[in-house]
Amino acid sequence: MTGTVYLVGAGPGDPGLLTLRAAELMERADVLVYDALVSPAIMERAPHAERVYVGKRGGEHHRTQEQINAILVDLAGKHRTVVRLKGGDPFVFGRGGEEALVLAQAGIPFEIVPGVTAGIAAPAYAGIPVTQRGMAASVAFVTGHEDPTKPDTDVDWAHLARGVGTVVFYMGVGKMADNFRRLMEHGRAPDTPAAAIEWGTYPRQRTVSGTLQTLPAIAREAGIGAPSLIVVGEVVALRDTLGWWDRRPLSGRRIVVTRVRAQASDFAAALEALGAEVVQFPVIRIAPAEDPEPLREAARQAGTFDWIVFTSANGVERFWYALAEQKSDARALGGVRVCAIGPATAAELQRRGVTPDLVPDEFVAESAVRALLGAGSVHGARILLARAAVARAVLPDSLRAAGADVIDVVAYTTVQDGSGAERVRAMLDRGEVDAVTFTASSTVKNFVELVGAEVGRAKVASIGPVTSATARELGMRVDVEAAEYTTAGLVQALNQLFVAGG
Incomplete structure (x- = not known):
């Protein structure tokens, strides 16, 4: 068997810049061969593929190029779909041409999937157009770090200095002073605007600006390191007006999300849209009830209840699973009134064809009791x-006190998930986290067990009073609490906290 090797550009880092073709191939890949600069968020699109790390970054090679070539040939003989995932574009300083030549010589089918290159994307995120009418009619992409073993340079420095509007250096932070000196020696004005962009398109992107004469010292003082891209030209001056990526409300903030991974996507996306770097640390995972029979029996009797109360989207999901086991569906709830605590729970019901009769104004058990009694x-x-x-006893106890016949069944359980705990603890110890978010009491309890109650300089953000009370009981301070007890409310609270606090 000879499989096909796909040389795929992963883009510069932001998962939103991954092409549809790249995403499609990753989802059906048998094996993924990837570099150090491929974003972990992009890697999640290939959950079932075997992974082979060949980590090439800044001269520190986990594998030589010759070894990588041999790996691709070998894997093509074992797998149907081999995805070679490369940061940026495979053919723009990605050595994809060398890999394609080896595959062609070995008679192995291959496909090139272009990616968004950092030389365009990183400046755009920094508010720097690489071409601009009246300022730059041409752009050159140049390696900022040539092979030191070569006797002569392949770069036409005289042409770059006088004949190109915008010069973009890849991998050039280490040689910035030397490269700038050559540009100036060949006629480029020392006061030409220049910028260094670190971790382009990632949430942690940083940009510093200066001139050919001043930028090396400015970048050194700011601690700009690899991976960085250097832009030289009059267009850099437009950053003052066009900069947007690093000026969003939560830009530069690192926020830990402790919610279950399957339910954290919308929450994380909302934080990222405001500029935050999200660290997903799902301290719990959802599992079926240890004894599923009570839920199955409740599903069999679904039509006999006057009310069914769902306190979370997880409860809805598990109840519908129990209905499906009985070869039943939403029709079993005909004539039954349904209460949903919180908009996420209501949305999950509506997705399954049921519009709740009652959604309490506040998304806690006490409010649900008041709403049910008021109905x-x-x-x-x-x-x-x-x-x-x-779960707290407030809801069943209060309803029973009012004369109701309450059947309280376990729909699901939460199990501690400690993967990533050491990484988060280390980040907190180094002061690298700006906020830790909690969306339920269970996430607080498991976080404290796994990491501890001390979070250093990080702010603690809670979704509501019940979660806040649990945090305080366990010795953790609460810095901000959502006014609306939803993830959207929590995002708003964090936004207000950091915008007001600076």
Whole structure:
């Protein structure tokens, strides 16, 4: 068997810049061969592929290019779909041409999937157009770090200095002073604007500006390191007006999200849209109830209840799974009134064809009790609660006190997930985290068990009073609490905290 090797550009870092073709190939890849600069968020698009790390970065090669070539040939003989994932574009300083030649010589089918190159994307995110009418009619992409073993340079410095509007150096931070000196020696004005862009298109992107004469010292003082891209030309001056990526409300903020990974995507995306770098640390994962029979029995009797109360989207999902086991669906709830605590729970019900009869104004058990009692007498009513294994007794106790027949079943349980705990603890110890978010009491409890209650300089952000109370009971301070007890409310609270606090 001879498989196909796909030389795929992963783009410069921001997962939003991955092409549709690249995403499609990653999802069906048998094996993924990847470099150091491929974003972890992009790697998640290939959850089932075997992974082969060949980490090339800044001269520190995990594999030589010759070894990588041999690996690709070998894997093509074992797998149908081999994806060679390269940062940026495979043919722009990516050595993709060398790999394609080896594959062609070996008779192995291959496909080139272009990617967005950093030389365009990073300046755009910094607010620097590489071409601009009246300022720059041409642009040159230049390696900033030529092979030191070569006797002569391949770069036409005289032409770059006088004949190109914008010069973009890849991998050039280490040789910036030398490269700038050559440009000036060949006629480029010392006061030509220049910028260094570190970690382009990543949430941690930083940009410093100066001139050919001043930028090396400015970048050195700011601690700009690899990976960085250097832009030289009059267009750099437009950054003062056009800069946007690093001027969003949460730009430069690193925020830890402790929510279950499967439910964290919208929350993380909202934070990232405001500029935050999100570190996903799901301290819990959702698992079926240890004894699933009570939930199955409740599903069999679904139509006999007067009310069914769902306290979370997880409860909805597990209840519908139990309905499906009975070869049933939403029709089993005909005539049953449904209460959903919180908009996310309501949205999950609506996705399954059920519009809740009642959504309390506040998304806590006490509010649900008030809303249910306000909707009419519950005396003698059969009420099903489908919720987590460890949940507060406020809801069933209050309804029983009002005369209701409450069937309280475990729909799911939460299991501690400690993967990533050492990394988060180290980041907190180094003061590299700006905020830790908690969306439920269970996330607080597991975080404290895994990492501890001390979070250093990081702010603690809670989704609501119940979660905040748990945090304080466990010795953790709470710096900000969402006014609306939803992830959207938590995003708003963080935004206000950092914008107001600077």
